[in-house]
Amino acid sequence: MDSNSFNYEKVMVVDDAEIDRFLAKKVLTKHAFAREVLPVDSAVNALGYLSENQENKDALPDLIFLDINMPRMNGFDFLEEYKKLPESVKKKCIIVMLSSSLLPEDRELAMNNPYVCQFLNKPLTADKLKEVVNP
């Protein structure tokens, strides 16, 4: 892999677990998947960031790894709110669900959402990154 070419410029990781955010950042950086990793500790904050930067195209992430099980607002709740964001935001962001849930129902629900393009099981590994669609 070319060390100078990143798959994505900016990747947001939405996860309540610090260890997962830490690991994601390490893996994504190590495998040159993202030039910049934007860890966010809750869906609420993620929405806040997106909403704040909806006019600032450069600040918006190209891809979002979204956990499902999070306190207060879970991944699916986030998707409901995400729907209300302007098209400019939604057009730029690709959403990949990253969860430890093995429930087929969760996978099905996620894949039926028009903004979700993939569903990955934790932990995030190099092999799994290869499966993620290229921009």
Place this chain on the structure above:
Amino acid sequence: MNKDIRHLISKYFKESDLSPAHAALFGQISQLLEDKPPAVPESRVSTAIFRQLQAALNVFGICEANDVHKTGIPSLIAMARRLKKECADRIIRQQKLLREMKHLKTIQSLASAGSWELPVTNNTLELPGYWSDELYAVLGVVPGSVDPISDNYREYVHPDDRQYLSTEVDKAIQVSGRYDIEFRLFRAGDPLQQRVVREIGELVRDEASGQSISLIGVTFDISDIRNTERALFKANVELRRLFNVMEDVFFSVNMEQHTLLQMSPSCVQLYGYSVDEFFRDPDLWFSLIHDDDKESVLESNKRLSKGESNLCEYRIHHKNGQIRWLEMRITPTLGHDGLLVRIDGISSDITKRREAELALENSELKFRSLLENSNDAITVTSEELKFVFVTQSMSRMIGYSVEEITGTSVFDFIHPDDHVTVNGLVSQMQENPARPIHFEIRFRVKGSGWIWTEGSVTNHLDGDIVNGYIANFRDVTYKIRYRKALEASNNRLKKTNNELDRFVYSVSHDLRAPLASVLGLIEYTTSETADENVLQDLGMMQGSIEKLDRFILDILDYSRNVRLNIKVQDIDFRQLLTEIRDNLKFLNVDKPPIRFDVNIQEESVFRSDEGRISILLNNLISNAMRYYDPGKPEPFIEVNISLGQEGANITVKDNGIGIEAAYHQKIFDMFFRVSEKSNGSGLGLYLVKETIEKLKGRIDLQSVPGVGTTFNIFLPNLF
């Protein structure tokens, strides 16, 4: 002149024809008869009188000797007297004849009998004959309107009887001199007015010559007689039949002389004694009465002397030893002095009726005692839901007396919350008459609250004997309380179970998330270092965490199998096995390659729960991979599936290390592990067994240590 003579003269001599001399003669005869000598006793005159008298007597067929010496006065007087007597006789005979003719005519008319006479010459009938008016009447025609000749007569005779009549008539004329036959006539020649007549004919012969002179006869209509006879015969037959079948005994007794007047023969059946026996012994009827009933019979019969009819029932000893019940109805007849002169009665055998009545009384008694001794309360309720009848057991059950309950509304005794139940029962009963409907209802107990009762109630509003809603029920307070407690505890358990399920699921999930994080970090660290010691440590950590993860996954699978409903869909085994194989790749990373053969024969579509089939195949195949035999040159796993109408036959076969026979029964137990070295959870095969049970299938295994293991599974098609 003597008026008899004058009468005689007017009858036999025409006065106008008499010469004056004769007239004088008769005057003289009259005088003679009055014992007066003729005024002119002159011999010439005497002779003339004599001749006249002689001629007159001749008319009567009396011939006086032509003796002129008898012309003396005494002789003439004698002749005159004789003439007078003959004349008187003749008048009497004529009068008698007239009377008889009139009599005959009346008789003929009364008897509807017509008479006739036909002259016979040389043994053949001559024409015309004589028909009486009544004969015309018998023929139904106006007298004289038809010539009285045989041929005309034959016209009225029924065509089938004409030959018979002719033959009989001929026979009478030729031989017997008499016939007496019956034949049919058509009145007025009308075949619709057929009559039956009896005809008697007699041949009259001349006494001197013996020659047949005429055939005279009488013909009378006997249709009515015949009809009456037939009706009478029929009535007699019916009456006889009636008497034969009549079981009742009729009797009449003369009470003045205390003698039996009559008794019908059916007494043989009723008493076993004949009519004669009753006639011989006037007290027999009484002696046959059962001793216990004699007095009551005598007592009730006292009514008879007051002129009142009597009805009594009593027992008698039949001759055959049986006791029979009798019903006796007697009508008395009192004389004008007010004393009993005669009784007429009927005795009927009512044994069967009495026995039935007694049986009914008996069964009523039994029924009542059953009702009263039953622990079940039994009530009859009117359509307005008022208690019409309640048993003592009802009173015992709720503490109110029978009198307190009867007549009150059921709602007074039923718990307010159950009133709606009662209304529901009523509408059910109205829809299904005569069908018992089950209920559970709380009844008020005197002084101590409520009891639960259970029973059934039936709509018998249209019943033959009892009209109303009939209910029977019992106190089940204890049972109901127990059941309610059981239901409550069951609900609590269900809730707990559900909570536990959710807990297991959520705990498993929450446990797994940090494991995934740790695994990710280990993998990342592994890629960051080249230190052999660190890598070995990391490898052990990874193995340990993967084992824990698998355990949690198994628990999750178990929880889902228990919790989730079966979701039936078409099963694509090829796709399923490919997925399983991909999922299990990691198990085979640092091992020699294991051959994986899949062989599927599809005869029909198989429908079942894909998630669960996935769980069970996953477990069996992963076991086969884990416990492969490293000593064998070519380890393999073979999955054979054949799909038929009934379902799927699946075998998972390997040439792995095998399982000792001693463990075959145990391997499906929860947390059972064959080997300490195995890093399974001990849940895998338990889960397989549970899943197969859930899918209504079955599983067995053949396994030999060192040779291999084969699991045979059958799963039915689900709908």
